[in-house]
Structures are given as structure tokens and as C-alpha cells.
Amino acid sequence: MNFRFGFGGGGGFLWDPNGGRPGSKPTDNCRSGGIGAGVFGDIDFSAGPLHAGLQNNLGRNFPSAGDSVPYGQFMSPVGPQWGNSWGIGAYAAFGGQVTIWSGRQ
Secondary structure (H helix, E strand, C coil): CCCCCCCCCCCCCCCCCCCCCCCCCCCCCCCCCEEEEEEEEEEEEEEEEEEEEEEEEEEEEEECCCCCEEEEEEEEEEEEEEEEEEEEEEEEEEEEEEEEECCCC
16 A cells, blocks of 8 residues: 655656647648647546546647647546556646647658
């Protein structure tokens, strides 16, 4: 059994050559490359094997060709989904994000 309580900060880096940019739709033209900037906030919780959360983000994509495009989602649900681990927990995070994408496929 593990009990945890805390307050902290962190950061990270993600490289996903097959990932999408925030706010893009399958019908969007992603072939021009560009950069996006925004803010995010996440709330996640678990009870037993059940995991769920809410995601928020707001920002703007700046393609190298064409006009900039704003994006955002507010209280977008994640889950609920059944996990392989059991426990009770909750976390909240917020911060900034920068996304760089290539026009190559």
C-alpha cells in the first residue's frame, strides 16, 4: 500500500513523429509546417480501477503558409476508463506548451 500527498512542479519533452498538433482536425492542411503556442490545464482522478479527467487548452497555431488558427477546448472529458492498477488519487496540472510540426509526411 502506498500513500502520497504533495505539491510540486515539473516539465517535460515529448517527441512523437506521428502525433498531431493541438487543435488540428483531420480535414486541416498540416503539410505547410509551423509552430503553435498555448496554455493547458488538466485534472485527473482515479478511484479503484476507474480513471477519468478533464482537459483544457487554449492557443494559436501559426502555419508557415496561410493564416494563424486559434484552438481551444474547455472541460473536455477523458475516460472514464478501466485501468490495470487500483488506488485513489487526484492531480491537477497547468502550464504552457509549444508545438513545432513539419510539413513532411
